[in-house]
Amino acid sequence: EKLDMSTYPVESIRNFSIIAHVDHGKSTLADRLLEITGTIAKTHHNKQVLDKLQVERERGITVKAQSASLFYSHEGANYLLNLIDTPGHVDFSYEVSRSLSACQGVLLVVDANEGIQAQTVANFYLAFEAQLAIIPVINKIDLKNADPERVEKQIEKLFDIPIDECVRISAKQGTNVEKVLQKVIEKIPPLKALVFDSTFDHYRGVIANIALFGGEIQKGHKVVSAHTKKRYEVNEVGILTPNEQPTHKLYAGQVGYLIAGMKEVTEAQIGDTLFLYKQPVEPLPGFKSAKPMVFAGMYPVDQTEYNNLKSALERLTLNDSSVTVHRDSSLALGAGWRLGFLGLLHMEVFNQRLEQEYNMSVIVTAPTVPYKAVLSSAKLIKEYRKAEITIINPAQFPDKLSVSEYLEPTVLGTIVTPQEYIGKILCDRRAVQKDMLYIDEHRVILKYLFPLNEIVVDFYDALKSLSSGYASFDYEDAGYQAADLIKMDILLNGNPVEELATIIHNDKAYATGKFLCERLKDAIPRQLFEIAIQAAIGKKIIARETLKAYRKNVVAKCYGGDITRRMKLLKRQAEGKKLMRKIGNVEVPRDAFIRVLKRQTDK
Numbered sequence: 365e366k367l368d369m370s371t372y373p374v375e376s377i378r379n380f381s382i383i384a385h386v387d388h389g390k391s392t393l394a395d396r397l398l399e400i401t402g403t404i405a406k407t408h409h410n411k412q413v414l415d416k417l418q419v420e421r422e423r424g425i426t427v428k429a430q431s432a433s434l435f436y437s438h439e440g441a442n443y444l445l446n447l448i449d450t451p452g453h454v455d456f457s458y459e460v461s462r463s464l465s466a467c468q469g470v471l472l473v474v475d476a477n478e479g480i481q482a483q484t485v486a487n488f489y490l491a492f493e494a495q496l497a498i499i500p501v502i503n504k505i506d507l508k509n510a511d512p513e514r515v516e517k518q519i520e521k522l523f524d525i526p527i528d529e530c531v532r533i534s535a536k537q538g539t540n541v542e543k544v545l546q547k548v549i550e551k552i553p554p555l556k557a558l559v560f561d562s563t564f565d566h567y568r569g570v571i572a573n574i575a576l577f578g579g580e581i582q583k584g585h586k587v588v589s590a591h592t593k594k595r596y597e598v599n600e601v602g603i604l605t606p607n608e609q610p611t612h613k614l615y616a617g618q619v620g621y622l623i624a625g626m627k628e629v630t631e632a633q634i635g636d637t638l639f640l641y642k643q644p645v646e647p648l649p650g651f652k653s654a655k656p657m658v659f660a661g662m663y664p665v666d667q668t669e670y671n672n673l674k675s676a677l678e679r680l681t682l683n684d685s686s687v688t689v690h691r692d693s694s695l696a697l698g699a700g701w702r703l704g705f706l707g708l709l710h711m712e713v714f715n716q717r718l719e720q721e722y723n724m725s726v727i728v729t730a731p732t733v734p735y736k737a738v739l740s741s742a743k744l745i746k747e748y749r750k751a752e753i754t755i756i757n758p759a760q761f762p763d764k765l766s767v768s769e770y771l772e773p774t775v776l777g778t779i780v781t782p783q784e785y786i787g788k789i790l791c792d793r794r795a796v797q798k799d800m801l802y803i804d805e806h807r808v809i810l811k812y813l814f815p816l817n818e819i820v821v822d823f824y825d826a827l828k829s830l831s832s833g834y835a836s837f838d839y840e841d842a843g844y845q846a847a848d849l850i851k852m853d854i855l856l857n858g859n860p861v862e863e864l865a866t867i868i869h870n871d872k873a874y875a876t877g878k879f880l881c882e883r884l885k886d887a888i889p890r891q892l893f894e895i896a897i898q899a900a901i902g903k904k905i906i907a908r909e910t911l912k913a914y915r916k917n918v919v920a921k922c923y924g925g926d927i928t929r930r931m932k933l934l935k936r937q938a939e940g941k942k943l944m945r946k947i948g949n950v951e952v953p954r955d956a957f958i959r960v961l962k963r964q965t966d967k
């Protein structure tokens with residue numbers, strides 16, 4: 365049955381987001397808002413209703429934004445409050461800014477115990493730059509150690525928001541949550557919005573999440589994509605509650621979805637503007653496009669799976685426009701792709717989704733940041749038709765002799781930490797301090813310039829464990845700087861492991877080579893022969909470990925045992941083999957490499 369949305373004129377509409385540092389209670393507050401407005405029934409099971417993906421539930425983080433429309437009556441008037449959800453982890457700040465562009469205001473949730481953290485600061489500035497109304501919400505006031513007064517002072521000092529504008533709540537217990545809704549109505553201006561997301565449905569094709577700037581839209585309308593100029597007939601429109609709820613029409617100011625027979629990745633570009641056929645409009649300014657920070661090769665374990673993997677990648681990237689995809693191939697791994705991600709967590713989540721939602725197993729190479737080289741060789745310049753190239757694949761690393769300078773990407777990192785951890789946190793990361801500011805007596809905000817490759821793989825995890833979870837981190841792009849780079853190969857019995865070829869800073873080659881060899885020795889199971897694990901720069905071996913031979917006969921163990929048990933064991937072994945990758949004659953568990961690359965001592 366379709367809802368009638370015509371009773372919600374623009375004046376009654378508020379589009380807002382909740383932004384918060386990880387775990388400060390964004391999802392819990394969203395659950396309470398959905399309950400109070402009757403969008404979902406009040407039960408004890410409403411835990412993070414908006415976190416729909418399996419990986420999100422397992423990891424306890426929000427990865428993919430979900431949205432919902434809340435109907436709310438206050439003092440005799442009916443309101444339509446569109447809650448645009450945003451993810452919380454540092455890797456996804458692009459998604460945050462994307463969600464924010466569909467809003468006119470935000471709830472900035474801050475934990476009453478932890479106070480302002482790195483992502484609180486980063487998110488605040490995203491909202492501030494987008495000129496949104498900002499309502500500070502101090503959450504978890506029920507906690508024994510809650511100190512809302514201190515947090516309000518921080519907010520006033522850092523963000524220049526008067527203390528009396530903060531709302532103190534307990535999202536968990538529901539205290540003052542109603543007040544939050546009233547603030548939303550009071551403080552957030554009703555306005556227009558825009559196209560902000562798209563998801564892929566196996567049966568219905570592309571579902572574009574749209575926000576209407578003006579006009580109205582309904583089934584049967586013909587719309588044109590400003591980006592591709594393709595024309596579509598609208599099959600369905602509706603709102604998100606948070607599942608798709610069809611409506612007769614969508615009106616200016618409303619956020620909802622549209623299905624119009626778009627089938628391909630390229631047809632539903634986020635940031636695109638749709639207009640009515642023969643009534644072209646000036647396209648809305650596109651969003652700041654996502655900039656991948658980490659690249660990795662992805663290959664089918666078995667080349668016969670190439671086409672299946674290709675279609676899985678196409679569908680998954682349609683749901684996640686921040687992943688970039690280029691075709692690639694390698695002698696050792698065959699035909700595949702080079703993918704760009706926002707960060708390592710983003711890459712792991714993407715892999716996990718490929719496995720869980722598409723049942724695909726893939727080989728993933730060591731992540732690399734986008735390096736650059738200024739070429740000096742006339743031959744190479746001619747070949748590339750330019751003098752400065754970007755290197756996202758170690759296999760294409762140009763030799764020192766044909767390069768006048770290598771460049772590496774840098775980021776400006778913001779760390780919020782209790783002061784006693786400052787010393788421990790930064791050792792060995794080639795960081796340059798830029799700024800330091802005390803938030804209160806105990807905690808500081810530090811700004812450092814980091815080479816991106818120093819933080820991309822494991823800095824976030826290392827920081828958390830070094831500071832017993834107290835420090836937090838966020839970063840932004842800070843351009844390129846010259847760097848002394850080399851390419852290092854890892855060899856197993858003389859055969860290069862393509863997944864582990866890396867570009868690294870010269871000063872770190874020996875230590876990293878030694879470390880990778882040691883970790884690999886632990887990660888590779890012993891086999892029937894001895895295995896030499898080596899790190900090499902060109903032809904020069906810089907580190908070596910030896911893995912001793914081992915005899916193992918799985919079947920022998922249960923000779924005389926019953927046959928089904930033996931079959932089971934053989935089957936399990938065969939399944940285990942699928943998770944292995946053969947390099948020369950050496951079998952390596954496919955997940956070994958990613959584990960090896962995390963240099964943090966989590967053994």
Ligand SMILES: Nc1nc2c(ncn2[C@@H]2O[C@H](COP(=O)(O)OP(=O)(O)OP(=O)(O)O)[C@@H](O)[C@H]2O)c(=O)[nH]1
Pocket residue numbers: 384385386387388389390391392393412424425426451452453503504505506507533534535536537
């Ligand atoms: N005591 C207390 N705990 C709360 C409150 N609000 C949230 N929590 C708890 O804090 C933890 C994190 O809450 P979430 O709502 O998942 O946090 P989040 O900000 O959505 O996290 P991300 O989805 O990763 O961004 C959960 O264990 C909640 O139960 C509160 O008001 N009081």
